[in-house]
Amino acid sequence: MTAYRTRSIQLHDFGTPPTLTQHEIDAPTGSEVLVRVTGAGVCHSDLHLQDGYYDLGGGEHLSFRQRVTFPVTPGHEISGVVVARGEDATGATIGQNVLVCPWVGCGDCPRCVRGYENLCSNSRFLGVNRDGGYAEHVLVPHSRYLIDLGDLDPARAAPLTCSGLTTYSAIGKFGSELDEEPLVIFGAGGLGLMAVGLLAVMGKARPVVVEIDPERRSAALAAGARAAIDPTDRDADEQIRAAVGGPVLAILDVVGAGATFAQSYRLIEKGGRIVIAGLLGGDTRVQVPLIPMRSISIEGSYIGKLDELRELVTLVRTHGLPDIPVHTRELHEAPQAMDELRSGSVVGRFVLVP
Ligand SMILES: [Zn+2]
Ligand SMILES: [Zn+2]
Structure with missing residues (x-):
């Protein structure tokens, strides 16, 4: 099996800065699709992941401890280009400009069956529970999570998957x-x-x-x-x-x-x-x-459904992307971008362009 050389930003534990790592990523099999990342938005949730908890007030925290396995690559606002696909990954074309929906559920529970994978209790979200978009490549478990971007600017479109x-x-x-x-x-x-x-x-x-x-x-x-x-x-x-x-x-x-x-x-x-x-x-x-x-x-309201993301992409492909400031950064600048976002000084969105 071919493997691809790639670089990714990885978190190794809660409360520590992420590091840039070179490693190999397996070629996709079955329904999987390998996407070369062309845009990865830096979201406030990535800071919660780095911290390891949400603040519930009164000194109480909601921990990520049970949900995250290290090392993990953050990044759930992902656009990219399809570079390889497994034998069962129908609907994905090599070279296609896509948005990657990172909100992957178990597929079996009542919420997933109703299309609310974003509300699944056994989520396998990209950039949270499995490797995400702060990388040159991301492995997507199924081609159904890809949405055709047409000729939309991938860096400006990436934030559609979370903030959008x-x-x-x-x-x-x-x-x-x-x-x-x-x-x-x-x-x-x-x-x-x-x-x-x-x-x-x-x-x-x-x-x-x-x-x-x-x-x-x-x-x-x-x-x-x-x-x-x-x-x-x-x-x-x-x-x-x-x-x-x-x-x-x-x-x-x-x-x-x-x-x-x-x-x-x-x-x-x-x-x-x-x-x-x-x-x-x-x-x-x-x-x-x-x-x-x-x-x-x-x-x-917690993120949204895959169907809603498809609707949203159709909307912006017809009427244009929302006009908000997007600042692109290189992959190795992810730690500084996260720090700047934390400081509250950012107006608009940082998007990593590996
Ligand atoms: Zn987010
Ligand atoms: Zn589920």
Whole structure:
């Protein structure tokens, strides 16, 4: 069997910096496809993987310990070109420009059977539970996880598989209300800017963005937000209500912190919906009677389905990619890119181009 020489960025334990490693990767067999990576987005979840936990607030953590085997190559926002395929990998063409859906489930549980592989409890996600895209090559278990990119720019398209899909699926939970009523988006990091850009591509009402960082507020306005408000302003709630121009009925929280939920919970009005897709961490106090009295919905949204990713790619191949800043970096620059993302200084998305 031929093997391919490759280089990848590997994590060897939690809490340690990743390193660049040269090694061999086996040729694909069966339904597998080998993809040469042309874009790998650096996502905040990669930092959670490096840390080994999510912050639940109050000093509590949710550990990755049971779910990760080291060494592991991070990276779940992957575009590439098909270079080899197993004998059963139908539907993949050598030389094809593809997006790789990393959200691989067990395939057998009730959630997988219903198409929600992203919610599988026995996930085999690329870049989390098995090697991902911070590499020259990635082995994809089945050609069904490949989506044709046509002539879309692979570096700009790579973030579609996580920040794109996560926001697309979350926006979908609001239905047609967003055609007329502006969504309030908490956060203008990778996910928030993607949400603003996608709403524009989808022809929805221009959103109101709430973000602490002034540069990110500017980026949100440039991406199409109708207003960008600093939540630390004394009159921030009034500014948000004024920018919405009516009752606040739709809030998307892509930060997912105690403070953003507290503000969302305070702002949302009768019949409204809060969708939380961010995982930053923390906790807050909830006054239970205000949930039924206002008849509000509080919904979590975790990535999205393979079918939704296919829909999203069809959408952007017709209407264009969301216009958000993408900064390309070489593979060996991954550790610095992760550190910069952690420092909070990045506006837009880092994409590794091996
Ligand atoms: Zn991600
Ligand atoms: Zn499953």
